[in-house]
Amino acid sequence: MKRRNLLSGTGTGIAGITLAAPALAQGIRELRMITDWPHNVPGTFDAAVQLGEAIQAATNGRLRIEVSPAGAVVRPFETLDAVAAGLADMYHSADYYFESKSPGFTFFAAVPFGLTAQEQFAWVRYGGGQALWDALGADHGVKSILCGSTGSQMGGWFTNEIASAEGFRGLRYRMPGLGGEVLRRMDATVVTVAGGEISAALRSGALDASEWIGPWADMALGLHEVANFYYYPGFHEPGTTLTLGINKGVWESFAPSDRRLIEEVAAGQFARSLAEFNANNAIWLARLRSAGKTQIRRFDDVLLRRLLRQSREVVAEAGSRDGHARRIAESHRAFQASIRDWSDVAERAFLNARGLD
Amino acid sequence: MKRRNLLSGTGTGIAGITLAAPALAQGIRELRMITDWPHNVPGTFDAAVQLGEAIQAATNGRLRIEVSPAGAVVRPFETLDAVAAGLADMYHSADYYFESKSPGFTFFAAVPFGLTAQEQFAWVRYGGGQALWDALGADHGVKSILCGSTGSQMGGWFTNEIASAEGFRGLRYRMPGLGGEVLRRMDATVVTVAGGEISAALRSGALDASEWIGPWADMALGLHEVANFYYYPGFHEPGTTLTLGINKGVWESFAPSDRRLIEEVAAGQFARSLAEFNANNAIWLARLRSAGKTQIRRFDDVLLRRLLRQSREVVAEAGSRDGHARRIAESHRAFQASIRDWSDVAERAFLNARGLD
Numbered sequence: 283m284k285r286r287n288l289l290s291g292t293g294t295g296i297a298g299i300t301l302a303a304p305a306l307a308q309g310i311r312e313l314r315m316i317t318d319w320p321h322n323v324p325g326t327f328d329a330a331v332q333l334g335e336a337i338q339a340a341t342n343g344r345l346r347i348e349v350s351p352a353g354a355v356v357r358p359f360e361t362l363d364a365v366a367a368g369l370a371d372m373y374h375s376a377d378y379y380f381e382s383k384s385p386g387f388t389f390f391a392a393v394p395f396g397l398t399a400q401e402q403f404a405w406v407r408y409g410g411g412q413a414l415w416d417a418l419g420a421d422h423g424v425k426s427i428l429c430g431s432t433g434s435q436m437g438g439w440f441t442n443e444i445a446s447a448e449g450f451r452g453l454r455y456r457m458p459g460l461g462g463e464v465l466r467r468m469d470a471t472v473v474t475v476a477g478g479e480i481s482a483a484l485r486s487g488a489l490d491a492s493e494w495i496g497p498w499a500d501m502a503l504g505l506h507e508v509a510n511f512y513y514y515p516g517f518h519e520p521g522t523t524l525t526l527g528i529n530k531g532v533w534e535s536f537a538p539s540d541r542r543l544i545e546e547v548a549a550g551q552f553a554r555s556l557a558e559f560n561a562n563n564a565i566w567l568a569r570l571r572s573a574g575k576t577q578i579r580r581f582d583d584v585l586l587r588r589l590l591r592q593s594r595e596v597v598a599e600a601g602s603r604d605g606h607a608r609r610i611a612e613s614h615r616a617f618q619a620s621i622r623d624w625s626d627v628a629e630r631a632f633l634n635a636r637g638l639d
Numbered sequence: 640m641k642r643r644n645l646l647s648g649t650g651t652g653i654a655g656i657t658l659a660a661p662a663l664a665q666g667i668r669e670l671r672m673i674t675d676w677p678h679n680v681p682g683t684f685d686a687a688v689q690l691g692e693a694i695q696a697a698t699n700g701r702l703r704i705e706v707s708p709a710g711a712v713v714r715p716f717e718t719l720d721a722v723a724a725g726l727a728d729m730y731h732s733a734d735y736y737f738e739s740k741s742p743g744f745t746f747f748a749a750v751p752f753g754l755t756a757q758e759q760f761a762w763v764r765y766g767g768g769q770a771l772w773d774a775l776g777a778d779h780g781v782k783s784i785l786c787g788s789t790g791s792q793m794g795g796w797f798t799n800e801i802a803s804a805e806g807f808r809g810l811r812y813r814m815p816g817l818g819g820e821v822l823r824r825m826d827a828t829v830v831t832v833a834g835g836e837i838s839a840a841l842r843s844g845a846l847d848a849s850e851w852i853g854p855w856a857d858m859a860l861g862l863h864e865v866a867n868f869y870y871y872p873g874f875h876e877p878g879t880t881l882t883l884g885i886n887k888g889v890w891e892s893f894a895p896s897d898r899r900l901i902e903e904v905a906a907g908q909f910a911r912s913l914a915e916f917n918a919n920n921a922i923w924l925a926r927l928r929s930a931g932k933t934q935i936r937r938f939d940d941v942l943l944r945r946l947l948r949q950s951r952e953v954v955a956e957a958g959s960r961d962g963h964a965r966r967i968a969e970s971h972r973a974f975q976a977s978i979r980d981w982s983d984v985a986e987r988a989f990l991n992a993r994g995l996d
Contacts, residue, residue: 336899336903339895339896339899340697340896340899340900340903341896341900342894342896343896395992395993398986398989398990399757400756400757400790400910400913400914400917401917403910403911403913403914404913404914404915404917404918404921405918407911407914407915407918408914408915408918408919409918433757433985433986434985434986434989435985436984436985496985497981514984514985514988515984515985515988515989515992516985516989517989517992520989520993537699538696539696539697539698539699539700542693542696542697543697543698543900545907546693546697546903546904546907546908547903547904547907548907549906549907549908549910549911550902550903550904550905550906550907550909550910551903551906552907552910553757553760553906553907553909553910554760554764554906556757556760556761557757557760557761557764557765558761558764558765560757560758560761560978560981560982560985561761561762561764561765561766561978562765563981563985564977564978564980564981564982565977567980567981567984568977568980571980578984580988581992583995586992586995587995587996590992590993590995590996591996620921620922620925621917621918621921622993623921623924623925623928624854624917624920624921624924625917625921625990626990626994627793627871627872627924627935628790628791628792628793628853628871628872628873628917628920629755629790629791629986629990630987630990630991630994631871631872631937632755632791632872632873632874632877633755633982633983633986633987633990634987634991635752635872635874635938635943635947636752636877636947636979637983637987638940638943638944638947639944639947639948
């Protein structure tokens, strides 16, 4: 663990700050954002940098945000603990990385067969999600805000064709979180491999299959060079949310207008990052098709039905493990039951109609 | 036309301002936002008010936005002209209302069988849309920014069942814009009726069918009480964008940090308003189903295919009428061709898979 002394804390009493007197006189505040994103993977680390830059620009430099990639300050996935302890002011991550603290966190990132990006935003802001997230965060020392989305992901890269649910049996498949637990119940062998090592593991045969994000990020890792089958849809991550988690004391030290500014900018970056993932995934999917080497396949309906059944079980179990998780899972389930009919009538029916030509 | 003297213009030289000295000393600036939204229809006027409130809160009251409903300052749909002329600082509207100035405007609001809300955001920000919108706006005296979305709309309310494309023949159908032109080519009789008068017109038989927005707004107008068939999808408005249009001189008078703040807040309100429409549409659709009086039907595939063909023609013609429209339509078409494959593989495939249970 590598710490630095440039930790902010104006009004928080957490740590000394090293700002020069002129900066202090102008009310300039330096804030440290740590992330769980490697700097060389497109989309996620960029999203953190752009969020920091947007807050800085919109405050005319009053709030300065220094953004660090995964591992620069603390080990990956220790970001929430580090922020809660005041080692940094805020993190940019996906909350399913904190599932071991409470499965409640997972519901604010991605749930198998759960909510799409825009449904997730609607749940958090209009379905009671934010209040439950605030209660969860309060117990873990952070204030959490939606600040980005990868959109719908892909099901993953496979070295061989998957003709049926039986094809998952014994498959060495990299998939973290609740999606991984679903695969375990399909008799797959779930393997943990860091993003940067997936390509080598598929090439050596240590892995038979792996999900990552979508064409843009996956091709940056070279996954299209080591596996020929690319399956969709990404049932396990239908719209993964990125989170800005701010040390609770730091959050409370902000003036109400700065809290509001951060919330508004974060919501804007949610829309922006989702747009960036979608626009770039479209470009890279087209490149993949024109290269002609990859079989882009839809999981068949029988397999999807089994994945759906297993997912319901896994999600229900995750939502029964502690008090926060129970309340969060129930709210998420009720909201999904409500929004689903509308999404089917609106977005789904439109996308299917547009495909009729 | 009712004008007031409280027109802003610090640094713009447009009009005198009447702020008290203490406000000026604190750098407080009062700005006037006019809209094309009646104050009693949910979603749209609210979106304008919330945008104004968000800018005000995030600037700690430095920028104060006074929001007026449709008709309070100028006649509906004269908002762009009024803002360009400096009678108000900004408008909140949907740009298809300005189609008569250039069909190019339509592409920034809704296009039949065009882009969904999140695809539209991706086109404007990552597909070259904003630069073309800026060029169009520069010729009409405004800077335009995405600031809201109604999401996918419904196809509309019908007093009788529509069994086939022939059912549209002679139908007195309220639908504005390019959607209306599509209906004309289906031999419908397109009727113009203001929002507040749709219900009476359906009841009296002056109309056989009418679109509006979706369950939340439509039921506020009482449309469910005067027509028994509610059809989807809203092929004509798959994700209608709301626009913040700012007087060009006023925009240029803002400090770069305030321009950035307004852009970020507007993007945040895009996500927020879309979420509000979706969450509320889900609630009102459920109420509609449980009331048991309305037949909620999907347009059949043969009809949708004809609507799709006619829409392509109408959109291509709209995109050939002037230089701006040509460039904008070509960019929109190219982006749609690119994003569509990705949306089918990602969002559409996921929503269909989730529906398999």
